[in-house]
Amino acid sequence: MKNYFVLFACCIPVKGHSRSTICDLQRNTFELIPNILYEILTEHAHQSMQEIFAVYDNQYNEEIQEYMEFLVSKEYGFYSNSPLHFPKISLDWQTPFSITNALIDFDEQSTHQLSTIVPQLSALYCPTIELRFFYTPTLTALTENLELFEDTAFRCIQLIIGYHHDFSAERLVKLLQKYPRLQNITVHSTPVSSINLKIRSKGIVFTNQKITSEACCGNISPYYFTANISTFTEAQHFNSCLNRKIGIDKRGYIKNCPSMNKNFGHIDDIPLKQVVENVHFQKLWKVNKDQVLDCQDCEFRYICYDCRAYVANPNNELSKPAKCQYNPYEARWEDQVTT
Ligand code: SF4
Numbered sequence: 001m002k003n004y005f006v007l008f009a010c011c012i013p014v015k016g017h018s019r020s021t022i023c024d025l026q027r028n029t030f031e032l033i034p035n036i037l038y039e040i041l042t043e044h045a046h047q048s049m050q051e052i053f054a055v056y057d058n059q060y061n062e063e064i065q066e067y068m069e070f071l072v073s074k075e076y077g078f079y080s081n082s083p084l085h086f087p088k089i090s091l092d093w094q095t096p097f098s099i100t101n102a103l104i105d106f107d108e109q110s111t112h113q114l115s116t117i118v119p120q121l122s123a124l125y126c127p128t129i130e131l132r133f134f135y136t137p138t139l140t141a142l143t144e145n146l147e148l149f150e151d152t153a154f155r156c157i158q159l160i161i162g163y164h165h166d167f168s169a170e171r172l173v174k175l176l177q178k179y180p181r182l183q184n185i186t187v188h189s190t191p192v193s194s195i196n197l198k199i200r201s202k203g204i205v206f207t208n209q210k211i212t213s214e215a216c217c218g219n220i221s222p223y224y225f226t227a228n229i230s231t232f233t234e235a236q237h238f239n240s241c242l243n244r245k246i247g248i249d250k251r252g253y254i255k256n257c258p259s260m261n262k263n264f265g266h267i268d269d270i271p272l273k274q275v276v277e278n279v280h281f282q283k284l285w286k287v288n289k290d291q292v293l294d295c296q297d298c299e300f301r302y303i304c305y306d307c308r309a310y311v312a313n314p315n316n317e318l319s320k321p322a323k324c325q326y327n328p329y330e331a332r333w334e335d336q337v338t339t
Helices: 035-042 049-055 061-073 114-123 139-147 169-178 229-237 272-276 279-286
Strands: 004-007 011-015 020-024 029-033 077-080 101-106 128-133 156-162 182-188 195-199 202-206 245-248
Touching: 004 011, 004 061, 011 035, 020 035, 029 035, 035 061, 049 061, 061 077, 101 114, 114 128, 114 272, 139 156, 139 169, 169 182, 169 195, 169 202, 245 272, 272 279
Parallel strands: 101 128, 101 245, 128 156, 156 182, 182 202
Antiparallel strands: 004 077, 011 020, 020 029, 195 202
């Protein structure tokens, strides 16, 4: 019998007020566990099973053994006689990019031009951009916009567009094939319920959800939880939505996110680089979930996205996201989503 229980390095326990999670950063999943098991896995991580039994006065040997067997059966850990041979992974987060993602909004009255924005973001080596059309652009306008990304530094384009019967799956697949950077197309306000199509690593979504303004953003749900090494480690140190993000709202104002009230000037008046280097613009990048009320006690805080645009108390910029229905003190979703 091997004497020590060891969690796989990619399986990280996170303590909440009422319960904890083990976040599996390799399989992008999580397991709910009681806080006593969190304590065993962290405070007593380097003790043998016999030593752990003794910590609890040998009163709960069977229960502790059952917990460990459960974790082994779910492939979160294993037994070993050499636990120090399995060091923890680093939870540092680094990026060479000053901006990692941009969100640009358009409605039918928008006058800002992508031809002004794309070269500036490319010069900043921004890898990902989301273009959100709250209306239905023509196919010609779409292709003209996509042509602007030729010979740029972008790696990934995501498109959100209003429904038109011209946007058949076949047409959209052709767009994905023609523009290698185009990764996802979401067609909103469709007459049918949701359809998801996977084309190799790319995707097309048809949804009857009406994405007709920036107010559709900021929803918090287990559906959006992400447990991978990149997002988990970023969330340890930075804001899981706003870090290295730049937004341009439908009127052309530069913001941390198009839903926010505060702007840093109009795209026609100020270079994006100047905004990105502004320390006031960078302030929200560093607000991680450990600083946000309620979230700091939540077991999901490193796999959950944040929202600083819609907060529960508009007078407190550190209050929890307004669209979150989870109460970490009662371990309960108000809207009955079960986890
Ligand atoms: S309280 Fe809500 S928003 Fe905060 S980390 Fe938990 S689930 Fe996410």
